[in-house]
Amino acid sequence: MTRTVKVDPENPEESAIAEAAEILRRGGLVAFPTETVYGLGALALDEVCVRRIFEAKGRPAINPIIVHVSDRESAKRLTTDWTSGAERLANTFWPGPLTLVLRRHASVPDIVAAGGPTVGVRCPANRIALALLNATGQPLAAPSANPSNYLSPTTAAHVLKGLDGKVDLILDGGPTRAGIESTVFDLTVTPPTVLRTGPIAFTQIEKELDVRCADQTRGSRVNSVMRSPGQLTRHYSPKTPLLLAANRDELQRMIAERTTENARIAVLSFPPALKASATIRPITMPSHPQEFAASIYSELHAVDELGVHCILVEAPPDTVEWQAVLDRLRRAASRPS
Numbered sequence: 001m002t003r004t005v006k007v008d009p010e011n012p013e014e015s016a017i018a019e020a021a022e023i024l025r026r027g028g029l030v031a032f033p034t035e036t037v038y039g040l041g042a043l044a045l046d047e048v049c050v051r052r053i054f055e056a057k058g059r060p061a062i063n064p065i066i067v068h069v070s071d072r073e074s075a076k077r078l079t080t081d082w083t084s085g086a087e088r089l090a091n092t093f094w095p096g097p098l099t100l101v102l103r104r105h106a107s108v109p110d111i112v113a114a115g116g117p118t119v120g121v122r123c124p125a126n127r128i129a130l131a132l133l134n135a136t137g138q139p140l141a142a143p144s145a146n147p148s149n150y151l152s153p154t155t156a157a158h159v160l161k162g163l164d165g166k167v168d169l170i171l172d173g174g175p176t177r178a179g180i181e182s183t184v185f186d187l188t189v190t191p192p193t194v195l196r197t198g199p200i201a202f203t204q205i206e207k208e209l210d211v212r213c214a215d216q217t218r219g220s221r222v223n224s225v226m227r228s229p230g231q232l233t234r235h236y237s238p239k240t241p242l243l244l245a246a247n248r249d250e251l252q253r254m255i256a257e258r259t260t261e262n263a264r265i266a267v268l269s270f271p272p273a274l275k276a277s278a279t280i281r282p283i284t285m286p287s288h289p290q291e292f293a294a295s296i297y298s299e300l301h302a303v304d305e306l307g308v309h310c311i312l313v314e315a316p317p318d319t320v321e322w323q324a325v326l327d328r329l330r331r332a333a334s335r336p337s
């Protein structure tokens with residue numbers, strides 16, 4: 001049975017945190033908010049506990065899991081190679097939405113790393129997550145708390161919808177702030193490489209490291225080894241088919257083509273708002289990339305419940321500011337091959 005407990009995101013109640021930590025120490029699963037999306041946590045250094053995460057999510061064993069830590073010292077213990085680059089990035093962006101891929105220490109079980117030589121580590125900027133990490137006294141493995149390949153959860157209700165009965169406790173700290181998953185950055189390769197776009201932009205990392213970095217987040221995976229399964233083309237997807245329109249004209253054309261008497265569609269667009277009708281359910285999205293990111297999964301979760309025929313989305317501009325959002329939309333739009 002899954003229980004949900006409301007927790008004050010500013011000042012997490014000690015009793016709720018202690019209970020959650022106890023469940024984790026006994027080998028259970030606890031979903032908790034981070035600043036990005038909700039995570040499905042288990043003791044990272046215990047193989048048996050981590051296996052339960054894979055089972056609950058239906059996650060393929062080839063996909064490694066991010067380890068969450070309360071501070072830099074704990075991160076250092078998980079790697080054999082805490083580089084000056086790691087030190088700099090952690091200094092600047094932690095706690096925060098940046099996952100660092102580092103050489104894995106022997107204490108990190110194979111299952112966390114999907115058998116690979118590296119481990120992804122991050123310190124989340126969320127008081128509930130940090131309180132839980134501190135109370136547990138151990139690093140927590142936590143992927144997004146959703147069935148594999150589905151949209152990430154940004155509320156406790158989303159977690160419950162996807163994983164009811166599969167997680168012991170959900171700490172409900174309200175909607176998450178950033179709304180999309182952390183940037184994943186690999187420091188074990190030369191040049192260091194962005195594996196997943198996210199709230200921290202590629203350009204911010206380059207500026208901090210003062211070196212040219214590589215961007216592996218798009219297209220480059222064909223015929224090469226998959227470095228991060230977040231690079232799987234179809235990912236982060238609603239169940240309803242989603243189509244991306246390059247601009248407003250294309251959006252209008254697609255709307256005209258796809259609305260028939262008995263096919264209702266949802267349309268996510270920028271202002272100015274589209275007119276609602278019997279067949280069109282318009283949703284006006286924020287014009288600012290951070291605000292768009294904060295609400296996109298929530299809107300898609302909601303639209304997925306409407307039973308519409310398809311979801312049309314007006315694409316944001318292809319600029320650095322919109323890169324992470326555009327990446328998620330492209331993946332959501334691609335059909336299984």
Ligand code: TXA
Binds near residue numbers: 066124180182
């Ligand atoms: O914001 C986030 O990162 C959220 C919250 C809960 O922290 N977590 C999250 O986890 O999105 P998940 O499992 O849904 O996505 C983790 C991504 C995957 O694309 C995975 O392949 C990649 O990070 N990853 C994890 N460890 C890795 C490693 N050692 N090497 C390369 N990629 C790794």
Ligand code: MG
Binds near residue numbers: 143144152
């Ligand atoms: Mg995920």
